Amino acid sequence: MSAFLVCPSHIAAMAKAQSKAKYAEVKDPRVLCGIMARMNFLSLDARYPDTGGEGFYEGPLEDYVSECVSELDHVSPYLSWVQIYKMVDCFAYQSSEHELWHSGYKMRRQVFNEYCCNQLKNQLVADKFHKEFDGAKWAYSRHAA
Numbered sequence: 641m642s643a644f645l646v647c648p649s650h651i652a653a654m655a656k657a658q659s660k661a662k663y664a665e666v667k668d669p670r671v672l673c674g675i676m677a678r679m680n681f682l683s684l685d686a687r688y689p690d691t692g693g694e695g696f697y698e699g700p701l702e703d704y705v706s707e708c709v710s711e712l713d714h715v716s717p718y719l720s721w722v723q724i725y726k727m728v729d730c731f732a733y734q735s736s737e738h739e740l741w742h743s744g745y746k747m748r749r750q751v752f753n754e755y756c757c758n759q760l761k762n763q764l765v766a767d768k769f770h771k772e773f774d775g776a777k778w779a780y781s782r783h784a785a
Contacts, residue, residue: 645696652711673708
């Protein structure tokens with residue numbers, strides 16, 4: 641698999657969406673930008689150990705995070721939930737090479753890993769289909785009326 645550094649506006653849009661998720665423990669989108677950027681950098685470093693994450697950006701991680709944070713003010717309010725969902729999928733694919741990707745719940749405050757991506761995608765779907773979720777039956781039987 642090849643990998644690339646997700647652009648700062650992509651990170652910013654995901655951070656804004658995550659900051660609004662009701663289950664999110666970290667609500668500050670600036671902090672989320674750092675957590676997300678770190679995971680993408682670590683993945684690139686794991687995939688390309690001779691160049692590292694910094695080989696994909698003209699500067700250190702801190703500069704990339706600053707650029708992501710500066711994009712927060714420019715995120716389109718018209719991004720659909722489907723677009724954000726697909727952005728999370730792209731981020732996940734580009735950030736899955738490091739061992740922390742599978743670290744789950746326990747590392748959710750240090751890196752935006754697989755657990756976090758799945759949580760955000762689940763929240764996007766649940767928010768969109770809230771009424772349908774609330775009205776759906778818990779169990780199914782072909783004999784139920």
